[in-house]
Amino acid sequence: MILASERADTLNRAVSVRGRSLWEDARRRLFRNRAAVTGMVVLGLLVLAAIVGPWLSPFAYDQVDKADVWLPPLAQGHLMGSDALGRDLLTRLLVGLRVSLAIGFVATFVSLVIGVAWGAVAGYVGGKLDEAMMRFVDVLYSLPFIFFVILLMVTFGSNIVLIFVAIGAVEWLTMSRIVRGQTLTLKNKEFVEAARASGLGRGAIIARHIVPNLLGPVVVYVTLTIPAVILAESFLSFLGLGVQPPMASLGALIAGGASDMELAPWLLIFPSLVMVATLMCFNFIGDGLRDAIDPKDR
Amino acid sequence: MLRYIGRRLLVAIPTLFLVITAAFFMMRAAPGSPFDGDRKLLPEIEANVLAQYGMNKPVGQQYVDYLVRAAQGDLGPSLKYRDKTVLDILKENYRPSLTLGVLAIAIASVIGVSLGVLAALRQNRFTDNAVMTVAILGVCIPTFVTAPLLVLGIASKLGWLPTAGWNDGALPNLILPIVVLALPQIAIISRLTRAGMIEVLHSNYVRTARAKGLPEGLIVRKHALRAAILPLVSYLGPACAGLITGSLVVERIFNLPGLGKFFVISALQRDYTVVMGMVIFYAGLILVLNLVADLLYAVLDPRVRLA
Numbered sequence: 001m002i003l004a005s006e007r008a009d010t011l012n013r014a015v016s017v018r019g020r021s022l023w024e025d026a027r028r029r030l031f032r033n034r035a036a037v038t039g040m041v042v043l044g045l046l047v048l049a050a051i052v053g054p055w056l057s058p059f060a061y062d063q064v065d066k067a068d069v070w071l072p073p074l075a076q077g078h079l080m081g082s083d084a085l086g087r088d089l090l091t092r093l094l095v096g097l098r099v100s101l102a103i104g105f106v107a108t109f110v111s112l113v114i115g116v117a118w119g120a121v122a123g124y125v126g127g128k129l130d131e132a133m134m135r136f137v138d139v140l141y142s143l144p145f146i147f148f149v150i151l152l153m154v155t156f157g158s159n160i161v162l163i164f165v166a167i168g169a170v171e172w173l174t175m176s177r178i179v180r181g182q183t184l185t186l187k188n189k190e191f192v193e194a195a196r197a198s199g200l201g202r203g204a205i206i207a208r209h210i211v212p213n214l215l216g217p218v219v220v221y222v223t224l225t226i227p228a229v230i231l232a233e234s235f236l237s238f239l240g241l242g243v244q245p246p247m248a249s250l251g252a253l254i255a256g257g258a259s260d261m262e263l264a265p266w267l268l269i270f271p272s273l274v275m276v277a278t279l280m281c282f283n284f285i286g287d288g289l290r291d292a293i294d295p296k297d298r
Numbered sequence: 299m300l301r302y303i304g305r306r307l308l309v310a311i312p313t314l315f316l317v318i319t320a321a322f323f324m325m326r327a328a329p330g331s332p333f334d335g336d337r338k339l340l341p342e343i344e345a346n347v348l349a350q351y352g353m354n355k356p357v358g359q360q361y362v363d364y365l366v367r368a369a370q371g372d373l374g375p376s377l378k379y380r381d382k383t384v385l386d387i388l389k390e391n392y393r394p395s396l397t398l399g400v401l402a403i404a405i406a407s408v409i410g411v412s413l414g415v416l417a418a419l420r421q422n423r424f425t426d427n428a429v430m431t432v433a434i435l436g437v438c439i440p441t442f443v444t445a446p447l448l449v450l451g452i453a454s455k456l457g458w459l460p461t462a463g464w465n466d467g468a469l470p471n472l473i474l475p476i477v478v479l480a481l482p483q484i485a486i487i488s489r490l491t492r493a494g495m496i497e498v499l500h501s502n503y504v505r506t507a508r509a510k511g512l513p514e515g516l517i518v519r520k521h522a523l524r525a526a527i528l529p530l531v532s533y534l535g536p537a538c539a540g541l542i543t544g545s546l547v548v549e550r551i552f553n554l555p556g557l558g559k560f561f562v563i564s565a566l567q568r569d570y571t572v573v574m575g576m577v578i579f580y581a582g583l584i585l586v587l588n589l590v591a592d593l594l595y596a597v598l599d600p601r602v603r604l605a
Contacts, residue, residue: 139313146543147561147577151321154565155328231440238442238547239562251442258446258551265450272443279438287434 026216029292036288043281046274050101053094061095062246063087073266081266083256087246093271096248097278103163103249104230108222110168111229115175116218120206122176123183134180137173145170149232153241163242167232171225178221182214216293223286227279234275250275299596303589310585314578318368321577322361325570332377332568351377368578374571378564384575387560394464395556398548399541402476406483411527413484414491415518418526421496429488436485441544445478445551462553475548482544483537490533494526501525528599534591538584 030036054061058077064085071082073089080089122133152166186192187210195205234251236242238258243249250271257268333339333347348354352363367374373384382390417429453461453474465471498504499522507517545558553559557576564572596602 139316145539146546147580148320148324150562150565151324151328151573151577155324157329227438234440235442235543235547239550241562254442254446258442261446261450262454268446268450272447275443276435276439279440280434283434283438 026289026292030288033288033291035284036292039281039284039288042277043285046097046278046281047101050094050098054091054098057088057091057094059088059091061087061092061248063091070264072264073270080270081264083260083264083267089267089270092248092253093274096250096253096271097274099160099243099247099249100230100233100251100275100278103160103167103233104226107164107168107171107229107233108225110164111171111175111225112218112222114168115172116179116211116214118172119176119179119181120183120210120214123180124187124202124206124210126184126187130180134177137176141173146232146235149236150239150241153236160243160247163233163236167229170232171229175218175221175225178217179214182217183210186210186213220286220290220293223282223289227282227286230275230278230282250278299593303593306589306592310589313585314581317577317581318365318574319361321574322364322570323357325565325568325573326357326360328568330568332570334568351375364574368574373575373578376569376572378567378569378572384571387572388557388575388579391555391557391560393556394554395545395549395558398472398475398479398554398556399538399545401472402479402541402544403483403537405476406480406487407530409480410484410487411491411523411530413488415495415523415526417488417492418495418499419518426492429492433485433489436481437489439481441478441482441547442551444481445474445548448474448478449551462551464554471552475552475554478548478551479541479544483540486533486537486540487530490529491526494529495522498522498525524598528595531591531595531598534594535584535588538587542580 064087065082066085068076068078068082071078073079073081075081078088078090080093082088083092118133118137122130149166149170152162156162192205192209195209200208230250233242233249234254237249237251238255240255243252245252253271254268254275257264257266257271261268333344339347345354352360355363364374373388376382376384376387379387413429413432417426420426449461453459459470459474463471504517504521507521508514512521542558545556546562547558548554549556549559550562557579561573561576564576
């Protein structure tokens with residue numbers, strides 16, 4: 001009896017040791033990476049603060065208070081001080097972070113959709129179409145893109161939707177190259193051949209078999225695109241072409257802080273710190289993901 | 299080789315054409331005109347001004363006119379700076395941008411390659427970790443953060459360097475802008491060099507060199523470095539684009555009379571011809587640099603055949 005139950009126990013344990021999938025492996029490696037985990041925790045806190053922070057603040061981000069201008073940090077309930085119009089910096093910073101993160105996520109999503117579709121079709125169809133599509137990417141690559149984004153902002157005025165589109169349209173190029181390269185190696189794999197043999201159409205193969213298998217490198221590149229987009233938006237805002245006052249973004253706040261820094265250095269320092277922290281989180285997570293998903297580089 | 303250069307230059311023409319077309323119609327689609335001032339011009343005067351610049355014709359006709367003249371090297375007069383042509387403006391303002399860009403990339407290459415090699419040789423040890431931390435910081439701290447902070451700290455509070463201005467390119471005026479421009483480049487270059495170096499140091503011919511008993515210093519300098527800096531050559535084009543982007547910020551913060559500052563101002567003032575001229579100039583620059591990078595790559599790496 002005892003022996004039998006022991007045997008059953010061993011058997012159970014053997015059954016419970018399941019094979020680990022590649023994704024599970026990757027997740028384990030990711031969670032062992034201290035920098036990446038720190039990045040995820042800090043970023044989580046930043047996102048949470050950006051979402052709920054402005055609601056909890058007693059001030060509105062555009063609330064002008066002529067009596068409370070240029071307050072240093074901690075004065076009269078303004079934890080990070082106030083600016084030339086007496087607006088609470090902490091509230092503006094949280095709203096600005098919210099705007100920057102939103103632009104980061106949405107514009108990256110735009111670039112993701114265009115880049116994956118473009119690269120997967122070019123890589124899978126191949127031949128003349130591939131050559132034409134990739135030549136187009138090459139041409140766009142060699143353009144001074146920042147100038148076109150600037151022209152776009154000047155032409156159509158600065159509204160947030162346009163910022164999404166403009167930046168997203170710039171950032172899809174590298175994505176499409178990565179996806180195409182991956183597709184080229186995937187399309188000769190046995191399972192794709194099996195799908196083709198079973199009569200699945202081209203579109204269905206791309207959607208069902210190619211794209212899901214591209215996920216690894218795409219996820220890595222997405223986490224590295226988000227900070228690039230945030231940077232691009234802030235750059236535009238810094239030049240006065242991005243989000244317009246009284247709306248705030250990290251770049252707009254830094255620009256404002258830079259012009260008032262002699263009088264009120266806190267207006268420059270706090271937004272800069274948040275900006276750098278945000279970018280570092282994304283970069284640590286991206287690097288960690290790359291090491292986890294593609295361990296051959298380690 | 300010559301055929302390759304010729305073909306690349308031929309491909310560059312449609313690219314430039316695309317650039318000109320896109321920029322031309324985007325500029326014209328922008329609301330407002332270069333002749334909007336504080337005072338509204340009388341209709342007759344405005345008509346005369348427009349006629350003088352050929353802007354009373356249909357846009358399509360203007361576009362064709364512009365292409366024809368641009369192909370002959372004539373970029374037209376500035377619409378805002380009445381006595382100057384676009385070429386004058388380019389000529390008068392390119393010097394600060396060029397000086398800063400070249401010095402920044404040169405300094406960044408020397409420092410970046412040295413740091414990268416050092417990190418690769420001490421892989422996963424203290425030096426390596428220190429260099430890579432600095433590299434991550436360099437990537438994550440944008441120019442529009444470093445520039446004002448450095449001005450505030452070093453120029454304003456400590457008074458060691460001037461806060462702004464060009465001053466005919468005097469060294470003290472150059473230092474901060476160059477540091478700001480070079481920092482992100484140092485970060486990227488050291489990362490690229492480290493990655494290349496680590497890969498090369500594990501290759502067979504380096505092992506052979508070691509087996510022959512060559513001293514490590516010689517292996518690093520003669521055998522490994524040459525292959526390890528290859529990725530840097532392809533980085534030349536993107537680096538240039540990065541410097542141009544950086545120069546927009548740096549020239550604004552340090553109030554330097556360069557092309558970057560001009561571009562944003564001209565775009566906001568709807569100075570069509572100046573904006574077009576600068577777009578063409580920068581697009582040409584990037585095209586040429588990409589070609590140079592590819593040629594250099596082929597020279598340094600005999601495995602690459604240009605066809």
